[in-house]
Amino acid sequence: MKKFLSLLLIVSGLAYFLMSCQNKTTKNDTIVKIDTPKLRKIKDTINIVAVGDMMLGSAFPSKTNLPPDDGVNSFINVAEYLKGDIVFGNLEGCFLNSGNSSKCIGSNPNSCYAFRMPDSYGAIFKTAGFNVLSIANNHVGDFDARGRKNTAKILDLLQINYAGQLNKPFDIFEIDSVKYAFCAFAPNENTVSIKNIDSAKKLVASLKKQVDIVIVSFHGGGEGANFEHVTRKTEIFYKENRGNVYAFAHGVIDAGADVVLGHGPHVTRAVEVYKNKFIAYSLGNFCTYGMFSLKGSNGFAPLLQLKLNAKGDFLFADVISVKQDKINRLTVDITNTAFKKIQTLTNFDFPENQLKFENNKISLKN
Template sequence: MKPLNTLALLFLSTLWLFSCEGNRASVPSTTLLHTDTIPKVIKDTISITAVGDIMLGSAYPTKANLPADDAINSFQAVSPYLKGDLIFGNLEGCFLNNGKSTKCKDTVSNSCFAFRMPERYAGIIKEAGFNVLSIANNHVGDFGSKGRTTTMKILDSLQINYAGLQSHPFQIFEIDSVKYAICAFAPNENTVSINNLAAAKELVSRLKQQVNIVVVSFHGGAEGAKFEHVPRANEIFYQENRGDVYRFAHGVIDAGADIVLGHGPHVTRAVELYKNKFIAYSLGNFCTYGMFSLKGPNGIAPLLQIKLNGKGDFLSAEVVSVKQDKINRLRLDDQDAAFYKIKTLTDTDFPDHQLDFSENGKIGRKK
């Protein structure tokens, strides 16, 4: 019998890890392309543009929750900034043209938080430049397996890399001779659990043996303006364990992650440098139409343009501050509120941090 190669070992170990949680996890063959060797020559500087929640409009329970321009101009105000090797966001919902959600018993009032974007909206996200998405969140399953399966098929057809479901926990891909892995975590049903840190670390460690840069995304933490700070404990929200995001972020970096991108609280949170790796604890609501509160801190968010060196260590970042309201939608914020929010929260939550906020709109490393 021939010995198992690293590809087979990664496949088998991933099945074992997530079956330990009582759920079978299959790894589509498309996620395991080009994993035999790690490229030796990589770029001196890697650029990652990262944003938070994206939900361009939901046709459920009524088409009144779709924008008048059919979402075509959703990213118009920020299109010059959606550039880089990786352009990342969190897809807060599924792509599906029809169907009802068992999540909503009352579809008459405005209390139904179930999101299915028309399938054509996926092309708008692709056209904007996004090439990496997290689908690990509490809305990807709003329309059951049909919503999840349709979403994955559409993303596959558009060649957008994605991760976060137990049926698709990670994806490996190559851009400009750099090999990347994306894996994503959340506390929700059918997603890869943020609350099983041992399994998360094992997955990250095995991915790091296969690629140059491991990107970890998480959907975690309590929601709303009362929860801007990063606690060092599990966050319980609506009787659900939303994870200990501080412990999780540090743990996956210990295991080999090169950057950690968080979302879920619907507000901007602090950033941190840990072992030379960059952590964004929450990127807030980026482009969210319809049933989202956009009042106060919920209406501002950063677009981060992050630079890493070839080893995945943080070099610098530019913070493009954006804002939303239900009339004007997504636009640039000339008051730079998201930048100042990040600065204030980072100074408060991590007083010994090694980041430099002295230049407006920029995050550097202290010398």
């Protein structure tokens, strides 16, 4: 009997000890519950669709630079491919219904590259499936603060995530139980600078502590067919420092970025996998109506369908090659020009790469 009572006291004492570990009592006998942390499990495969520059038509200097269908069919020929957890692109211009551009003062407006899409065009991006847009580039500020503020207003109303201006360097959001951070950089006025790599790394490192996946976008490098190659050096275009995109991409991945998506050169560039993270150095002109040159390599681009695992590591990418011309606009390129260009440039610029290019798919060599 004594042994039984002793055992009972021991069990009772242990139960009390465990309860006291889970609850603390204040002087007022208020029970404060301490929650046990729960491990978050996110989906095994993350789907990211990524494209380059987009400007659906500008009402400046006149409405003759708007498409005849008012932009509603801009993505009709590629709509089936714009489906993913993240659908990303670069917004190369602002939303604004009226106004003149200060950058065109003293010059012929018809030869001045200033882009403002009507406010209603914002819904075209939303309907197409875009849910993350970069506004870090040299055209979102074509109509100064008024254009930038109105663009932010439109994107907020449409609930499209965006970042890249000094007043909004990043965005944090959750989709299908995965927490993302998105930040965007450029060498242009009022944008988060691509040239200050140390600052970019600090931002990325801070974001990585808060989320599951960090997506970095940059607008950088020289423009046109003469700037197809990744030089691994600072690129100067029209006497302007456009950043060292190679050093930038590697730097932000070192700091915690899971994928880096580049645009700005208006041509397709190489891709790279660094520390298991995917880098696209330029996604070219994806959907650009009006004053954009679509000649030669400016007229084709990749639509990337990236697959990442739960850690943000690269699994593979399907490449849908697209092309543009002034008459047919955006269509699928059955000759796969962009895919072939990515393969050629990657093997030339990164001969050490461990990537396999086959059947319009990029994957890791075994």
